[in-house]
Amino acid sequence: MRISQKLAQAHSSPNPPPATFSFEFFVPKTSQGVQNLYDRMDRMYDLNPIFIDITWNAGGRSSSLTNDMVYTAQSTLGLETCMHLTCTNMKVELIDEALQKAYASGCENILALRGDPPLDGSESTGDFKYAKDLIAYIRKNYGDHFNIGVAAYPEGHPEEDLDDLILEYLKEKCDVGADFIITQMFYDADNFILWCDRLRKIGITIPIIPGIMPISTYAAFMRRAKWSEIAIPQHFLDALEPIKDDDFAVRQKGTELVSEMCQKLIDSGHIKHLHFYTMNLERSTIMVLERLNLIEPAKSHEIVGGAELPWRKSLHPSRSKESIRPIFWQNRKFSYITRTATWDEFPNGRWGDSRSPAFGDIDLCATELLRQSPKKAYDLWGSPKSLQDFSKIIILYLQGDLKSLPWSDGPIGDDSAAIIDNLISLNKKGFFTMNSQPSLNAVESSNKIYGWGPKNGYVYQKQYLEFLCHKDTLAKLLDQIDTFNNLKGDNTSSVISYYAVDKLGSLTTNCEEDEINAVTWGVFPGEEILQPTIVERTSFLAWKDEVYRLFTEWVKIFQSNILEIEKSEADEFVNFITKFSDDFVLCNLVSNNFIDENQTIFKLIDALETPDL
Numbered sequence: 001m002r003i004s005q006k007l008a009q010a011h012s013s014p015n016p017p018p019a020t021f022s023f024e025f026f027v028p029k030t031s032q033g034v035q036n037l038y039d040r041m042d043r044m045y046d047l048n049p050i051f052i053d054i055t056w057n058a059g060g061r062s063s064s065l066t067n068d069m070v071y072t073a074q075s076t077l078g079l080e081t082c083m084h085l086t087c088t089n090m091k092v093e094l095i096d097e098a099l100q101k102a103y104a105s106g107c108e109n110i111l112a113l114r115g116d117p118p119l120d121g122s123e124s125t126g127d128f129k130y131a132k133d134l135i136a137y138i139r140k141n142y143g144d145h146f147n148i149g150v151a152a153y154p155e156g157h158p159e160e161d162l163d164d165l166i167l168e169y170l171k172e173k174c175d176v177g178a179d180f181i182i183t184q185m186f187y188d189a190d191n192f193i194l195w196c197d198r199l200r201k202i203g204i205t206i207p208i209i210p211g212i213m214p215i216s217t218y219a220a221f222m223r224r225a226k227w228s229e230i231a232i233p234q235h236f237l238d239a240l241e242p243i244k245d246d247d248f249a250v251r252q253k254g255t256e257l258v259s260e261m262c263q264k265l266i267d268s269g270h271i272k273h274l275h276f277y278t279m280n281l282e283r284s285t286i287m288v289l290e291r292l293n294l295i296e297p298a299k300s301h302e303i304v305g306g307a308e309l310p311w312r313k314s315l316h317p318s319r320s321k322e323s324i325r326p327i328f329w330q331n332r333k334f335s336y337i338t339r340t341a342t343w344d345e346f347p348n349g350r351w352g353d354s355r356s357p358a359f360g361d362i363d364l365c366a367t368e369l370l371r372q373s374p375k376k377a378y379d380l381w382g383s384p385k386s387l388q389d390f391s392k393i394i395i396l397y398l399q400g401d402l403k404s405l406p407w408s409d410g411p412i413g414d415d416s417a418a419i420i421d422n423l424i425s426l427n428k429k430g431f432f433t434m435n436s437q438p439s440l441n442a443v444e445s446s447n448k449i450y451g452w453g454p455k456n457g458y459v460y461q462k463q464y465l466e467f468l469c470h471k472d473t474l475a476k477l478l479d480q481i482d483t484f485n486n487l488k489g490d491n492t493s494s495v496i497s498y499y500a501v502d503k504l505g506s507l508t509t510n511c512e513e514d515e516i517n518a519v520t521w522g523v524f525p526g527e528e529i530l531q532p533t534i535v536e537r538t539s540f541l542a543w544k545d546e547v548y549r550l551f552t553e554w555v556k557i558f559q560s561n562i563l564e565i566e567k568s569e570a571d572e573f574v575n576f577i578t579k580f581s582d583d584f585v586l587c588n589l590v591s592n593n594f595i596d597e598n599q600t601i602f603k604l605i606d607a608l609e610t611p612d613l
Contacts (some may be wrong), residue, residue: 215254
């Protein structure tokens with residue numbers, strides 16, 4: 001959605017927040033830095049910013065990475081994204097390429113900038129001299145598709161001494177097609193409010209969004225203020241100078257000062273939205289938002305209830321109406337979006353065409369599936385050399401002491417609390433859990449942990465359990481399940497449905513070939529029943545490929561010797577994981593009795609009397 005529309009929607013609601021907010025991120029220099037930033041952006045999604053923006057380096061350096069990050073933020077993370085686009089030293093061909101990629105990714109917002117001039121003082125060699133030229137070009141070629149933002153300088157521009165002329169240039173950008181203004185950082189609230197008055201008097205009516213730079217350390221605060229040539233109010237200096245060597249104290253006091261400045265802007269009536277220059281950090285920004293009491297009010301501007309869906313919705317245009325996903329990728333949204341990007345006629349019917357020749361192709365994932373650097377993977381998970389070691393890693397994750405696993409991008413969710421003790425018990429017995437959900441029977445859609453969808457609805461879940469276990473143990477378990485199902489009689493056959501597959505693709509199941517089992521659904525007033533999470537055969541086999549490839553990539557880290565560890569340690573790990581992936585089978589179980597109290601599956605496994613590892 002266009003930023004101006006989102007702002008209007010947020011502030012015209014029956015109970016609008018005092019202000020909304022957004023975040024700016026810059027493109028990191030390393031691939032692992034990019035990955036870590038995705039994780040940070042993912043966490044900050046939960047603060048519910050109106051949008052984020054991603055910077056563009058002058059002259060087009062790292063431009064392709066900017067486009068990639070815009071696509072990931074928009075499509076995978078579900079964050080409304082604004083792409084910076086500078087025209088200094090940019091040929092029209094590069095501008096066209098960047099705009100087309102942004103358009104294709106579903107991005108509807110561009111911050112059109114001139115960019116920094118060449119350092120040697122020469123003129124730009126690009127096809128556009130000023131930001132207004134870039135704005136006019138975007139309008140000519142894309143009409144109103146893009147919401148276009150422009151930069152402004154409340155304390156003047158270093159290349160121009162005359163304030164009136166600076167405002168005239170800003171008015172020209174607005175007249176040629178700008179939709180909103182984002183300003184340079186500042187700390188003088190009184191000066192900014194007077195500047196806003198001047199903009200309104202010369203006929204600038206579009207939203208003015210102040211750029212807010214939180215204070216994290218004294219040295220960074222002073223360096224950025226000097227570099228941007230902005231004034232620092234004396235009361236800022238008086239408060240920070242005595243504690244400048246205490247980073248913790250500076251951040252605390254800086255939060256107070258910046259929060260007071262923001263509150264003054266909001267109270268002035270000119271400002272309804274704050275844009276934070278995060279510097280790819282999160283804590284300082286979050287502290288300001290907390291102090292302004294904006295985090296909780298802002299969460300209610302779009303979604304009533306727990307969430308829109310029980311998984312993160314993509315904002316890519318081809319997926320915007322997606323309402324159903326296989327549960328297997330519940331904790332792997334990055335690889336799910338990448339894998340399904342080219343599934344034919346997506347979304348076709350319920351969620352995709354499994355007959356497509358591209359469906360489930362493991363090579364669709366252009367990046368490595370193991371979303372950690374070798375060092376980070378080693379720091380997190382070490383080098384397990386036995387089933388006991390492997391079990392301990394998963395149990396640490398379940399207890400909240402590890403933030404990720406090779407097959408789970410983020411920490412364990414609160415929704416697992418009801419079955420966490422059972423999951424820990426299973427891992428001690430050699431059933432290595434990968435994904436699960438408890439059964440739910442008519443939980444209100446506003447429930448903070450399990451709720452999703454429109455208000456006044458009810459959500460339901462079948463108990464789902466996915467794990468790896470030894471092929472010999474699995475055979476005994478499936479016999480036990482078949483016996484259990486038969487005892488229940490023909491009318492309720494397959495009370496427990498299952499799929500099990502080994503590394504080579506040998507599948508065992510009690511489900512029909514084209515059977516689709518909804519394991520999550522919701523009932524809402526005046527709506528069709530929504531079934532957003534499913535289990536079915538073809539996508540499970542695609543997921544199998546990903547799971548076993550994760551083990552392959554984990555092994556490669558140790559084979560490459562990039563970790564510089566003892567060869568004996570590396571060899572032990574490689575031998576263990578290689579044998580593990582050969583001997584262990586991927587299995588999922590669904591208890592179709594959703595009024596069950598989450599014990600049927602666990603009791604069936606416990607009945608095997610498998611000793612602890």
